[in-house]
Amino acid sequence: MAASGMVPTDKSAFLLNRATGDLADGAAKLASDIGSTSVEAVLAAANRAMRRKGASATMGSMNPRPAEWYSFDDGDQQTTDWYPQGLSGSDDSGGIGVPSFLVSWYFKPEAGERGIRLSFVSPRTLKYRHALLVQAKPDGAYGPIDIHAGGIACHGDLLYVADTVRGLRVFDLNNVLDLRTVQNDLGDPQRVGRHAGKLHAFGYRYVIPQTDFWKVAQAGPRFSFVSIDRSGATPRLITGEYRENDPGGWVGRWDLDLAGGQPVDAFVMGHPKIQGATSQGGKWYLSQAANATTNGKLLVYEGQTLRTRPFPIGPEDLAVQDGKLWSVTEFRNKRTIFGVGL
Template identity: 80%
Template sequence: MAATGMVPADKSAFVLKRETGDLAEGAAKLAGEVGSTAVEALLAQANRTAKSKGAGAAMGSMRPRPAEWYAFDDKDQDTADWYPQGLTGSDDSGNLGVPAFLVSWYFKPRAGERGIRVSFLSPTSLRYQHALLVVARPDGSYGPIDIHAGGIACHGDLLYVADTTRGLRVFDLNNLLDLRTAQPDLGDGNRIGRHGGRLNAFGYRYLVPQTDFWKVAQAGPRFSFVSIDRSGATPRLVTGEYRDNDPGGWVGRWDLELAGGEPADAFIMGHADIQGAVSQGDRWYLSQGAGSTANGSLLVLDGEKLETRPFPIGPEDLTVQGGRLWSVTEFRNKRTIFGVGL
């Protein structure tokens, strides 16, 4: 095995196949009834405020500390129900119209499943707002999505969300729906779907229904994180697998728009506990976790060279924005979006 641990793998093991089914029809039905809004409009009235360089416990022993980081508000810091996982941004999208970060969260309790959500955060105002991701059906019904959502990436208006055992779910941000355009209130905060003539979404104002699905062609590959490599002439989608205490996790790159389903290349990373990965050509950045109390690491792999850099506690998915490498930290009272030099 090379010193970096990045060893070419059989691409055919990671083929994806498109299975849209009735997802697009269901999303269109719901969007037609509720009406869509823009990310810029959502951020203009966002109901939560992040704090610059808050939740400093997330940095642990990291020296030097990041040049900038944003902490979620006290309620989102303290909750044991929701955990942030995936991260992408307006640079990845190129189409949001306003600087923004997007963060995926999964609902941890086993009972009373509430699915997954995405936070839209403005690095300019530090205001942010949650939106619930749902599956809608042609009959007008809709419900939560019970997955880990360990990584997300945005390309144009399409948001790719990692579904650990199934592949990649796709959401069209043109279908960012504001329930207040359809009814004066947000319905029953303990229910989702249609009840008593009202639309309910556990009290969330905004919904984004799934529109597409790229599923694994054969069982086995696990999808834990997602990013976009925009360093070349053609952007590529990067995704791969977290393995606890096991260096055998894989990573692969697909030409967007995933035409044919087979990755352009794939590798075995040779490093355990990788929570996020992004590439810039032959240079790789890997986010490595070490539990809820110890600092993680940033592994920078360039050919045969491996560099290990200090990282905060609980680093997850990776993205590149504004010339920096950004990640999100997941643990209670240590939840931040932070950026470091490439």
């Protein structure tokens, strides 16, 4: 059993190799056929509404409750098809022109796979909109990406998405593509790709094609969550591993150009069920889940000193925005974005 606490480990075990292949060509072809729009434009066309301090069952026995939280609309609360997982925001990006959160969701049913989607959320208006993340070919064909998308982080225009057994998929937010620019409707909500001269994305208006890939050099490391630490002189990308009943999950920090593909440092976390992690100002924050009816915990390490703080039910990925630590919760009728003090 791994020792308790943040214990340094061999960082060479987590080597990533860049594997762009034809992804950039496929994305460029799709963008040339459809035309790109901006994140700000997507937010301006938001078609769903969040509710401030809704879905209060999410907070369970948490005391004190978060300073702020927003719940997704009834349709997204009640669905058993889609589950929110990853969280990032405009502060992570530094390039998005308006305050915003980004949330990744995965499609759970094995039948009728619909891949992963990304929500653009405005904390100002509490409006949001989904977009479909896709993989495109140089001939312009495209389709869904069947992964868990357990964590995301945005740096500049690049969105990093955790691919559990493969590494990190990369999407360029300059390539948010609006199907309405080339056709009058959104196609067949049951189809994706090009069919009978039309473009389809399961009824979504926006698609974002993958542009790059950082793949694990050897089988073994699992990439479950992602975040960014902007508190130091050099921003760092953080990713790590969820383990159900094993405290041996790892977490590592990379320079943001991922130069050399090896993390700057890596640690064994010493706790099971870690769904998200980030470091800020010499502290580590770990989001620990329980189950659909039991509160999670926020574990805060300063050196080897551990403090445990209350957290809602079902906490996932972590992000820092507006001086707060934010997370997203996943369970049905308990789906929120919430923020607590650092």
